Amino acid sequence: MNQLVDVRSDTVTQPTDEMREAMARAVVGDDGFGADPTVQALEARYAALVGKPAAIFVPSGVMANQIAMRLHTSPGDTVAAGHASHVVAFEMGASAKNAGIQFATFRDDDGYLPRDAVLDRIDAEVDHQAGVRAIVVENTNMYAGGRVYPLDELRALRSATSVPMHMDGARLFNAQVASGVSSATYAAEVDTVMTCLSKGLCAPVGSLLAGSVEDMERGRVERKRLGGSMRQAGFLAAAGLVALDTMIERLADDHRRARRIADAVEHRFSDTGYRATDCETNIVAFNHPSSRHFVEQLEERGILAGTVAPGRFRLVVHAGISDSDVERVVGAIGELV
Numbered sequence: 001m002n003q004l005v006d007v008r009s010d011t012v013t014q015p016t017d018e019m020r021e022a023m024a025r026a027v028v029g030d031d032g033f034g035a036d037p038t039v040q041a042l043e044a045r046y047a048a049l050v051g052k053p054a055a056i057f058v059p060s061g062v063m064a065n066q067i068a069m070r071l072h073t074s075p076g077d078t079v080a081a082g083h084a085s086h087v088v089a090f091e092m093g094a095s096a097k098n099a100g101i102q103f104a105t106f107r108d109d110d111g112y113l114p115r116d117a118v119l120d121r122i123d124a125e126v127d128h129q130a131g132v133r134a135i136v137v138e139n140t141n142m143y144a145g146g147r148v149y150p151l152d153e154l155r156a157l158r159s160a161t162s163v164p165m166h167m168d169g170a171r172l173f174n175a176q177v178a179s180g181v182s183s184a185t186y187a188a189e190v191d192t193v194m195t196c197l198s199k200g201l202c203a204p205v206g207s208l209l210a211g212s213v214e215d216m217e218r219g220r221v222e223r224k225r226l227g228g229s230m231r232q233a234g235f236l237a238a239a240g241l242v243a244l245d246t247m248i249e250r251l252a253d254d255h256r257r258a259r260r261i262a263d264a265v266e267h268r269f270s271d272t273g274y275r276a277t278d279c280e281t282n283i284v285a286f287n288h289p290s291s292r293h294f295v296e297q298l299e300e301r302g303i304l305a306g307t308v309a310p311g312r313f314r315l316v317v318h319a320g321i322s323d324s325d326v327e328r329v330v331g332a333i334g335e336l337v
Contacts, residue, residue: 003302004302004303004304005302005303005304005321005325005328005329006304006320006321007303007304007305007315007316007317007318007321007329008304008305008306008316009199009306009316009318010171010199010200010254010282010316010317010318010319011198011199012318012320013198013199013200013201013202013318013319013320014202014204014320015202015203015204015239016202016242016246016247018242018246019202019203019204019238019239019242019243020239022238022239022241022242023235023236023238023239025238026038026234026235026237026238027234028232028233028234028235029232029234030231030232031057031229031230031231031232031233031234032229032230032231036232036233036234036237037234038233038234038235038237038238038241039057039233039234039237041237041241042057042208042237042238042240042241042244043055043056043057043208045241045244045245046195046208046210046244047210049183049184049244050169050172050183050184050186050187050193050195050210051183051184051185051187051188052187052193052210052211052212053211053212053213053216054210054211054212054213054215054216054217055208055209055210055211055216056208056209056210056216056219056220056223057206057207057208057230057233057236057237057240058206058207058208058209058223058228059205059206059207059228059230060196060205060206060207060228061086061168061170061194061195061196061207062086062091062094063207063223063226063228064194064207064208064209065086065087065091065094065095065136065166065168065194066091066094066095066098066099066222066226067209067219067222067223067226067228068134068136068166068192068194068209068219069087069095069098069099069101069134069166070098070099070222071192071211071215071218071219071222072133072134072164072166072191072192073099073101073133073134074100074133075099075100075101076100076101076102076130077101077102077130077131077132077133077134078101078102078103078104078121078129078130078131078132078133079095079101079102079103079104079132079133079134079135079136080103080104080105080106080113080118080121080122080132080134080135080136080163081103081104081105081106081113081135081136081138082105082106082107082108082113082136082138082141082143083105083106083107083108084108084143084308084309085105085108085136085138085141085143085168086138086142086168086170087136087138087168088103088105088136089143089309090308098226101133101134102130104121104132106118106121108138108141108144109144110144110147111140111141111144111147111148111149111150111280112137112141112147112149112150112153112154113135113137113153113157115153115156115157115160118132118135118157118161119160119161122161122163132163133163133164134163134164134165134166135157135161135163135164135165135166136165136166136167136168137149137154137157137165137166137167137168137190138167138168138169138170139154139167139168139169139171139172139175139186140171140172140174140175140178140280140281140283142170142171142283142285142308143285143308143309143312144285145278145279145280145283145284145285145286145314146171146174146258146279146280146281146282146283146285147278147280147281148174148175148178148179148280148281149175149186151179151181151185151186151189154186154189154190155189157189158189158190164191164192165189165190165191165192166190166191166192166193166194167186167187167189167190167192167193167194168194169183169186169187169193169194169195170194170195170196170199170207171195171196171199171200171281171282172186172187172193172195173195173200173201173248173251174200174251174254174255174281174282175281176248177248177249177251177252177255177281178255178280178281183195187210191211191212191215192209192210192211192215193209193210193211194207194208194209194210195207195208197239197240197243197244199318200247200251200254200282200318200319201240201243201244201247201248202243202247202318202319203236203239203240203242203243204236204239205236205239206236206237206239206240208240247319250319251281251282253319254281254282254317254318254319254321255279255280255281255282255317257282257317257321257323257326258279258281258282258283258284258315258316258317259276259279260326260330261279261284261315261317261326261329261330261333262274262276262278262279262284263276264329264330264333264334265284265286265333267334268333268334268336269286269288272286272287272288274286274287282316282317282318283314283315283316283317284314284315284316284317285308285312285313285314285315286312286313287311287312287313288311288313289311291307291310291311291312291313292307292310294313294336295307295313297332297335297336297337298329298332298336301328301332301335302328303328303329303332315329
C-alpha cells in the first residue's frame with residue numbers, strides 16, 4: 001500500500017537532520033533563570049527578523065497569543081478580531097478563560113479585517129459599549145485559505161487608531177515569501193507579533209512572541225503564570241535556529257504545490273465559487289456541504305485531509321509533501337463524489 005499523504009496541517013512536519021544534529025549539540029542552561037544561551041540566541045534572531053527590540057520563546061502559538069491578550073487587555077475588555085481567526089475560534093475559549101476578555105468579531109473572508117467596521121466598533125465606546133483595547137490581525141489568514149494580509153490595509157488600520165495591535169503571524173514567513181514584503185515590514189505596523197516554528201518551518205516545538213523590551217519582560221511573567229517557563233529549552237531552541245536559517249525560502253515550494261492542488265479544486269468544484277487565485281500560500285480551503293464526506297473518501301485513497309468548520313474543507317501543503325504526493329491528491333480530488 002502507498003504511504004499516506006498527510007495534508008491535514010503543516011503541524012505534521014518532521015524536524016530535518018540538521019535540526020536533530022543541532023539539538024544533540026546544543027549548549028543549554030536553565031531558561032527559567034534566563035541562563036540558556038541557545039534560547040537567548042533564538043530570541044535575538046527572531047527579534048531581528050521581525051524588527052522588534054525583544055522576543056520570548058514559548059511552547060506554542062496558542063500560548064504566544066494568550067500572553068499577548070494578557071499584555072494588551074484587562075478582564076472585561078473587548079478585542080477586535082476576525083470571526084474565524086485562530087485566537088477566536090481555535091483556542092478553545094482560552095482568551096475568555098485566561099484574560100477574561102470578549103471579542104468583537106468581523107467577517108474577514110478576504111484575509112483582512114474590514115477597517116471601517118472595526119473603527120466604528122472602537123468608536124462605539126462612547127455609546128456605552130465595552131471598550132476595544134486590542135486588535136488581532138492574522139497573517140496569513142488560515143481560515144481564508146492562507147491569504148496574505150495586504151500591507152496597505154494593515155497600514156491604513158494602524159494609522160487610523162492608537163489601539164494596540166497584535167499580529168498572529170503563525171505563518172508570517174509564508175506571507176513574506178508569497179508577497180516579497182519582509183516580516184519586519186509587516187511587524188512594524190503592530191505592537192506584538194508571534195510566529196510558529198513548528199508549522200512550515202518544520203521545528204518540532206515552539207513559537208516566538210516579539211515586541212518592546214518592556215512588553216517582553218511582562219510577557220515572561222505571563223509565560224510563567226501560564227506554565228510555559230521551560231528549563232533546558234535550548235535543545236528545542238537549537239532546532240528553531242536551524243528553522244529560521246534554512247527553512248524560510250523553501251516555503252515557496254509549498255506555495256507552488258498548493259497552487260497545483262488549487263487548480264484541481266477550481267476545475268472540479270467550479271460551482272462553489274472557489275478560484276485557484278485564492279490560494280496565495282500553502283493552504284487550499286473551500287466551502288462544500290459534503291466536506292466531511294470528502295475527508296472520508298480521501299482517506300480511503302490514502303490521503304489525510306480535514307475540515308475547519310462544518311462545510312469548510314482544508315488541505316495544507318508542507319515540507320513532507322512531494323510533487324508526486326501532490327499528483328496523488330490532484331487525482332483523488334477528481335474522483336470525489
